[in-house]
Amino acid sequence: MSPHIAIDALNLAQGGGVVVMDRIADALERRGAKVTVITSRTLPGNAASQAGTRLVHPQASGILRTQVFRATRLPDLLRHVGADAVLSLNYHTPTDLPQATFHMNLIPFLPWRERRRAVGSLRAFAQRRAALRALARSRLNLFESCYLHDRAANMTGRADVGEVLHIGVDLPTRPPAEPVPGRLIAVTSGARHKRNALAIEAFRRYRDAGRPHATLDLVGNAADIRASLPERLRVAIESDPTIRWRGYVAPSALEEMLAISWAMLATSALESFFMVAVEAMAAGCPVAGYDVASIRESVGPSVPLARDGDVDGLVTRLVALDDASRRATEVEAGRLWARTFDARSCADRIAARLIEGLS
The missing domain is CATH 3.40.50.2000 (Glycogen Phosphorylase B;)
Structure with missing residues (x-):
């Protein structure tokens, strides 16, 4: 029984x-x-x-x-x-x-x-x-x-x-989408360990290095994320049209956003399992993150990770994805890895x- x-x-x-x-x-x-x-x-x-x-x-x-x-x-x-x-x-x-x-x-x-x-x-x-x-x-x-x-x-x-x-993680239910070059995404919250300032700073340096059309979608409670930022940074980005505050989104909508994003920024220091990073890989979105906590276990041995806290290391990782052949190889490997976590x-x-x- x-x-x-x-x-x-x-x-x-x-x-x-x-x-x-x-x-x-x-x-x-x-x-x-x-x-x-x-x-x-x-x-x-x-x-x-x-x-x-x-x-x-x-x-x-x-x-x-x-x-x-x-x-x-x-x-x-x-x-x-x-x-x-x-x-x-x-x-x-x-x-x-x-x-x-x-x-x-x-x-x-x-x-x-x-x-x-x-x-x-x-x-x-x-x-x-x-x-x-x-x-x-x-x-x-x-x-x-x-x-x-x-x-x-x-x-x-x-x-x-x-x-x-x-x-x-939930695997995608839709056919692969065409990603938008330079469109980045971070799925986060206002918790201190998410270290949102690092993600935003990495995006700004990436954008300012010759990618004026790059954008960053911040998914999560916008008020909490704003409150987590240093005041100077919060003021600097308040009217920045390239940083888009998306709020909470339904799982189906997040799947769509991940599928058309060029890369995900993952700067959290305390995740016991980086579920959203694996979801990104399943959707064909490479992960740019720090080698900290459980991220290596989550994304697998082949994903390049930056030294913890190194903003320029994240930017280098993002720039490397401009190589279309390299990105395509990584996307396919990421999808295969994510399937082991159905x-x-x-x-x-x-x-x-x-x-x-x-x-």
Whole structure:
């Protein structure tokens, strides 16, 4: 008999975590499991069209209220819905039911100073505590990348912290499009670790080196991205028509944007898996990024990466893509690499392991 698995998604709001959760919920249902998703807000539909029954508890929204809700109300709620097991995302869920945790947040496994700089003192402490409890008390710990697994192993001093199962990416559903030379894209947010100033500065140097028609599409919350920039840079680009603020876009629209972009700029310092970089490669868009965190694992061994923080290194990488033959070879290799991360196949492997481990 397939289990009834409750997914603790109280911490999710929007972005990659919601995509991961939707894919896993959809894959669990394909394998016959009943799924109940417990959230603190209505989540946007992403990869899997809102799989699972959704129970929204807005009183659990916010880091402190989420912790109180988990400790005081969630155990009774899990019993009320008749769950047989729990899948938590990143953090421990206080329950006597069998539990698996899917880890996709790098921040709990960073040194204190880096954690505090990334998310502030309160969240740095709470996230670390909840992630450690998950590692110690979950029947099954799964990690979305080898990089994240290794950080957890180093932090705990245990080699057997869990298993690595990549979440994968959605592969394109449309025929290849003709890219626009000089059209760059960055999919980002206002988080400090995204280092948006580096991406914008690399674009400006690339454009000013004889490419006046080059453009940069910034995908993500425009107000948050602007707020993340130094004031001088923010003022300098406010009326720059070559930098285009696209806001959030639907997955289908992002696929179209990636397909016609000449390259993606990836300057984040803390990704546990560069999902959007693999999505770009799947769409035929080369990645220009820094050799940091999990990007090498994500994009493969053949993609040239710049030294971390080196803006001129990113520009050199972009200029090299002007060679049509080189770019075409890299695009084809990138598409082949991305196919090894097919989202449905990856999610099915995760679902199979969860049902096996929680039954």
